[in-house]
Amino acid sequence: MVLLNDHEGKALVLLPANMLLNLVSIWKHSGRHLQPVRCKDASKFFNQAALKSQAGQEKLFQLPVFIDQSLADYERFDVVESYTGLAFEAQSEWFGDHMSLCSLGLTSQSIDQHQQDGSDEQVITRAVERFTTLRIQQRLEDTLGLPPLPPSMKRLVELRSDPTAGIDDLVPLVRGDASLAAQVMSWAASPYYAAPGEVHSVEDAVIRVLGFDLVVNLALGVAMGKTLKVPDDTPRDGIPYWKQSVYLAAATELVCKKMPAEIRPKPGLVYLAGLLQNFGYLILAHLFPPHFSLLSRYIEANPHMALEFIEKQVMNVTREQIGGWLLDNWGLPEVVVEAVRYHNDLNYDGLASHEAKLIYVVSRALRSKELADGPVEAIPDSVLSELRITQADVDEVLDHIVASRGELDALVHTIMHAH
Incomplete structure (x- = not known):
C-alpha cells in the first residue's frame, strides 16, 4: 500500500509486494500528477491510532484507491505499508465505487526483460x-x-595499487598537497580514532594514528566523491x-x-x-x-x-x-x-x-x-x-x-x- 498526493488530495495504491509502482502509468491513468508523500509524512499518517482498528482501516479506503489489475479478482488483501510496517486484512467491498483498476506494477523480471544486453x-x-x-x-x-582526478590523487591510486608502497612514499605526497594534509590532520584529530595526545604533524597523523591504508583509502574516497x-x-x-x-x-x-x-x-x-x-x-x-x-x-x-x-x-x-x-x-x-x-x-x-x-x-x-x-x-x-x-x-x-x-x-x- 502506497500513499500518494497532489493538489486534489490523497490517494492510495495497492499492488503486489514484488512489484515496482510505475508512477508514469498512474499519471496516465488518473490524469493527475500524483507524487509519493515523504517518509516522515507517511509514517505520521499511518501511525494514527485510528488505523489500529478495523473501523479506521475501513475509513482509510474512503480515499480514491488505485489497484493493480492483477488483483482484480481478490476479495481480501493482506495489506502492508512499507515505512511503518502497518499490516492488516482489507476487504474489496471497502473500496466501493471509488476504486480504479489499472496496470501500474512491474515485476523485477519484466524490468529485466526490457534491459538490452551488452557490456x-x-x-x-x-x-x-x-x-x-x-x-x-x-x-x-x-x-x-567527468572531471579528471588531480595529479596527487593519481599518485594515490598508484600507491594503492603498489604492494611495495609504504609510509615513506605516502608522507611526502600528503605534505605536498595542502588540502590533503589538512584533511589528514582533521581525521587524525577525529574522536572516532581516539588518538592519545595531540597530533602535531602529518608524520604523526599517518604513523601514530591513522596508518598507511586508512590515509590512502580515506583520501581516495573523499577525492573521488568530491569530483x-x-x-x-x-x-x-x-x-x-x-x-x-x-x-x-x-x-x-x-x-x-x-x-x-x-x-x-x-x-x-x-x-x-x-x-x-x-x-x-x-x-x-x-x-x-x-x-x-x-x-x-x-x-x-x-x-x-x-x-x-x-x-x-x-x-x-x-x-x-x-x-x-x-x-x-x-x-x-x-x-x-x-x-x-x-x-x-x-x-x-x-x-x-x-x-x-x-x-x-x-x-x-x-x-x-x-x-x-x-x-x-x-x-x-x-x-x-x-x-x-x-x-x-x-x-x-x-x-x-x-x-x-x-x-x-x-x-x-x-x-x-x-x-
Whole structure:
C-alpha cells in the first residue's frame, strides 16, 4: 500500500509486494500528477491510532484507491505499508465505487526483460544517448565530461595499487598537497580514532594514528566523491551520501576482521570498496539531472523495491554499473572495482567475491538501523557461511557502529567540509 498526493488530495495504491509502482502509468491513468508523500509524512499518517482498528482501516479506503489489475479478482488483501510496517486484512467491498483498476506494477523480471544486453560500457552508452543530447565520441569517458582526478590523487591510486608502497612514499605526497594534509590532520584529530595526545604533524597523523591504508583509502574516497557534487534533489528522508559511505566503510572493515585469517580479504581494500560502493549514485546525478529527480520520486514510491530495479526502470543503467566502470577507468585496484560493481549480486563468484559479499551483508545490516538506503532484507545464512561469520558477529559490529554514531558523524562532518 502506497500513499500518494497532489493538489486534489490523497490517494492510495495497492499492488503486489514484488512489484515496482510505475508512477508514469498512474499519471496516465488518473490524469493527475500524483507524487509519493515523504517518509516522515507517511509514517505520521499511518501511525494514527485510528488505523489500529478495523473501523479506521475501513475509513482509510474512503480515499480514491488505485489497484493493480492483477488483483482484480481478490476479495481480501493482506495489506502492508512499507515505512511503518502497518499490516492488516482489507476487504474489496471497502473500496466501493471509488476504486480504479489499472496496470501500474512491474515485476523485477519484466524490468529485466526490457534491459538490452551488452557490456556495462554498452549499457551506459545507450543510457547516455537515450537520456541526454550527448553524442558518444570514440571514448565514452571523453563524452561524459567527468572531471579528471588531480595529479596527487593519481599518485594515490598508484600507491594503492603498489604492494611495495609504504609510509615513506605516502608522507611526502600528503605534505605536498595542502588540502590533503589538512584533511589528514582533521581525521587524525577525529574522536572516532581516539588518538592519545595531540597530533602535531602529518608524520604523526599517518604513523601514530591513522596508518598507511586508512590515509590512502580515506583520501581516495573523499577525492573521488568530491569530483562530483552530491545532488540536491535526492530522495527526501534518505540517508545522506557521505554518512552512508563512512558508516558502511567502517562497519565493513570491522566485519571483515571477524573472518578467519586464511580467507580474510585485506581490510584496507574492503574499507575503500565500502567507501566507494555508492559512488555511481553521484555519477547518475551528474549525467542525468532531470531524470535523477524522477528517480528520486520512484525511490520514495517504492521503499519495498531493490534500488537496482528502480534505476533500471527509470535510467536503464544502475549505479553499480556506472560506478564500477568509472573506477576501472580511473585505474583503481580490480578487487575494489569488482566489489563496487557486484556487491548486490549474490551469484557473483569472481575475484572480489568475499569483498562484494561483505558489503552486501553490511549494507543490509545498516538498513535495519536506518543507516543505509534500500529495503530491509534478511541476510541469507548461505552468505554468512561463505564468509565464515555469524549473525552475532554482524550484530556485535552493528552495536559498536551505533554506539559510535557521534564520532562517526564528526568524521562525516570533517569530510563534507574539507576543501
